Amino acid sequence: MKPFDHRKYRPAPRIDLKERRWPDRTIDKAPRWASVDLRDGNQALLEPMSVEQKQRLWQVLVETGFKEIEVGFPSASQPDYDFVRWLIDENRIPADVTVQVLVQAREELIQKTFDALDGVHRAIVHVYNSTSTVQRERVFERDREGIKAIAVQGAEWLRREAARHPNTEWVFQYSPESFSNTEMDYAVEVCDAVLEAWEPTAMHPCIINLPATVESATPNVFADQVEYFCTHISRREAVVVSVHTHNDRGSAVAAAEMALLAGADRVEGTLLGNGERTGNTDLVTMAMNLYSQGVDPELDLSRPDHIIQVYSECTGLPVHPRHPWVGELVYTAFSGSHQDAIRKCLNRQQPDEPWQVAYLPIDPHDLGRDYQAVIRVNSQSGKGGVAFVLERDYGLRIPRWMQVELARVVQQASESQPGEVDSAAIHGLFLEHFVREEAPIRLKGYHVDRRDGREVIEARLSEAGTERILQGEGEGALSALVDAWMRHSGADVSVVDYSEHALGEGTDAEAAAYVLLNVDGQRVSGAALDHDTLSAPIKAVLSALNRVRAPASEAA
Numbered sequence: 053m054k055p056f057d058h059r060k061y062r063p064a065p066r067i068d069l070k071e072r073r074w075p076d077r078t079i080d081k082a083p084r085w086a087s088v089d090l091r092d093g094n095q096a097l098l099e100p101m102s103v104e105q106k107q108r109l110w111q112v113l114v115e116t117g118f119k120e121i122e123v124g125f126p127s128a129s130q131p132d133y134d135f136v137r138w139l140i141d142e143n144r145i146p147a148d149v150t151v152q153v154l155v156q157a158r159e160e161l162i163q164k165t166f167d168a169l170d171g172v173h174r175a176i177v178h179v180y181n182s183t184s185t186v187q188r189e190r191v192f193e194r195d196r197e198g199i200k201a202i203a204v205q206g207a208e209w210l211r212r213e214a215a216r217h218p219n220t221e222w223v224f225q226y227s228p229e230s231f232s233n234t235e236m237d238y239a240v241e242v243c244d245a246v247l248e249a250w251e252p253t254a255m256h257p258c259i260i261n262l263p264a265t266v267e268s269a270t271p272n273v274f275a276d277q278v279e280y281f282c283t284h285i286s287r288r289e290a291v292v293v294s295v296h297t298h299n300d301r302g303s304a305v306a307a308a309e310m311a312l313l314a315g316a317d318r319v320e321g322t323l324l325g326n327g328e329r330t331g332n333t334d335l336v337t338m339a340m341n342l343y344s345q346g347v348d349p350e351l352d353l354s355r356p357d358h359i360i361q362v363y364s365e366c367t368g369l370p371v372h373p374r375h376p377w378v379g380e381l382v383y384t385a386f387s388g389s390h391q392d393a394i395r396k397c398l399n400r401q402q403p404d405e406p407w408q409v410a411y412l413p414i415d416p417h418d419l420g421r422d423y424q425a426v427i428r429v430n431s432q433s434g435k436g437g438v439a440f441v442l443e444r445d446y447g448l449r450i451p452r453w454m455q456v457e458l459a460r461v462v463q464q465a466s467e468s469q470p471g472e473v474d475s476a477a478i479h480g481l482f483l484e485h486f487v488r489e490e491a492p493i494r495l496k497g498y499h500v501d502r503r504d505g506r507e508v509i510e511a512r513l514s515e516a517g518t519e520r521i522l523q524g525e526g527e528g529a530l531s532a533l534v535d536a537w538m539r540h541s542g543a544d545v546s547v548v549d550y551s552e553h554a555l556g557e558g559t560d561a562e563a564a565a566y567v568l569l570n571v572d573g574q575r576v577s578g579a580a581l582d583h584d585t586l587s588a589p590i591k592a593v594l595s596a597l598n599r600v601r602a603p604a605s606e607a608a
């Protein structure tokens with residue numbers, strides 16, 4: 053075989069499920085969530101968490117609203133044992149939270165696990181053994197009966213140890229590890245045998261957790277397996293069916309979601325998907341997926357940045373800037389058409405209507421993110437983004453014809469200095485290019501009178517040290533000034549478009565005005581900001597005239 057040869061691998065077997073029902077269902081409520089951050093997440097770290105780190109992550113998990121938390125493998129490591137003791141001895145487990153611990157189906161480990169839990173009010177003891185063909189044949193070297201015997205023996209040890217600690221409310225959980233690579237009839241057979249040992253009832257159910265320990269098929273195959281399991285397991289009413297998917301193919305969340313459609317009640321996973329190899333089901337993603345569909349996720353994810361901070365401090369792992377829902381860049385648009393659509397939708401979005409914003413599947417405010425980050429400008433951006441930034445940060449509502457011109461200026465700037473052009477730089481480019489009322493021509497003063505229904509202006513201008521008084525008249529002050537300029541310069545000038553708006557509180561100026569002139573057949577725009585609503589448009593005309601006389605690069 054060649055070094056990179058696909059013939060080395062076999063496709064995962066499908067199961068022949070007749071009349072599968074899961075494709076026709078939708079998820080309309082949150083599952084029972086169980087965090088395995090402090091166990092599966094922890095066992096995957098280069099440097100497992102210290103007791104102090106576990107304490108901090110525990111706090112975040114409780115604040116987030118997890119009611120079932122696997123806190124470790126106390127028979128395996130001293131920090132895990134000490135952490136469990138800290139939770140119990142320091143009375144750190146809220147009344148509505150149940151701790152869970154993992155153990156292999158080995159007697160001495162099970163005994164130590166129950167010792168670690170001594171005095172706990174309620175706990176889930178989770179025992180597992182592997183059932184897949186490759187594990188049976190190559191790891192355990194046992195046949196089907198032999199592997200089933202390990203499971204049953206483990207189940208019996210749990211029942212025996214629980215009876216020795218009658219003051220605790222015990223919940224039993226069994227995982228046929230590598231379930232998704234196990235023959236389904238055999239997985240059901242093993243779990244049925246475990247149920248026989250535990251005799252759960254609807255009042256006192258147990259948990260059967262179905263892991264895709266290594267994800268090796270498309271998520272629909274996992275859904276088929278879960279539906280098969282749910283419809284073939286005995287005592288279904290006495291069993292909480294849980295799933296525990298890993299992300300080897302990048303579909304852990306999809307597999308867990310489809311498993312819910314297929315009948316699962318409970319989902320195990322971790323914050324941000326930490327866990328063995330490519331990780332576990334990312335519960336933040338899965339809960340946010342529900343939230344974005346209008347389903348209460350029953351987890352409080354309103355402060356993801358806090359979660360990310362503690363997660364990173366405890367695991368030593370970064371969070372990708374494009375991580376679903378919570379990455380630093382996921383609510384940021386650089387590209388022009390996205391920015392344009394976002395700006396238009398945000399302007400139309402009413403506070404009490406369902407969210408309808410293109411490219412933003414949820415409102416970033418819900419996660420404590422602000423609109424500052426939504427639109428950022430680089431060489432991929434267009435006029436919409438530039439206009440959005442100027443309005444958001446400076447209250448400037450520049451008209452469309454000026455947006456087009458300014459976007460070109462910003463684009464050139466971003467190409468000459470690659471990377472993001474920040475809001476202050478865009479504002480600087482706007483002022484430099486369009487607000488040009490000072491040079492070469494400057495307005496020293498003006499006076500407007502109304503005579504015979506027309507505005508008559510007398511404007512005092514200076515240019516290169518020479519002062520002149522210009523006179524003109526028109527329908528309004530703007531056209532009167534244009535008339536005065538035409539009489540003085542002999543140029544043919546007309547006003548093509550004009551807009552003005554008041555500026556919000558907190559700015560020095562009260563008004564912003566924008567004009568588009570036609571000067572001897574050439575279109576030129578100008579803008580001005582002024583305390584006075586009449587002076588602003590007059591100065592905007594001067595800005596435009598100055599741009600004809602001296603383009604920005606010369607003036608700068």
Ligand SMILES: CC(=O)SCCNC(=O)CCNC(=O)[C@H](O)C(C)(C)COP(=O)(O)OP(=O)(O)OC[C@H]1O[C@@H](n2cnc3c(N)ncnc32)[C@H](O)[C@@H]1OP(=O)(O)O
Nearest residue numbers: 095125127128129155156157158180181182192202229265
């Ligand atoms: C898919 C998962 O995430 S499963 C969880 C995995 N997590 C961990 O393993 C983290 C904590 N584990 C540990 O620290 C150690 O494995 C310990 C302390 C529990 C056990 O250590 P050791 O006794 O040295 O055994 P080791 O881990 O090497 O296990 C291999 C032995 O246990 C047996 N074994 C493995 N899993 C199980 C199981 N679930 N039930 C019963 N026996 C098992 C193996 O057959 C093997 O037996 P052998 O020694 O007769 O060949």
Ligand SMILES: CC(C)C(=O)C(=O)O
Nearest residue numbers: 180227229230263265
């Ligand atoms: C212990 C089990 C549930 C596990 O972590 C897995 O199979 O991935």
Ligand SMILES: [Mg+2]
Nearest residue numbers: 092265296328
């Ligand atoms: Mg796992």
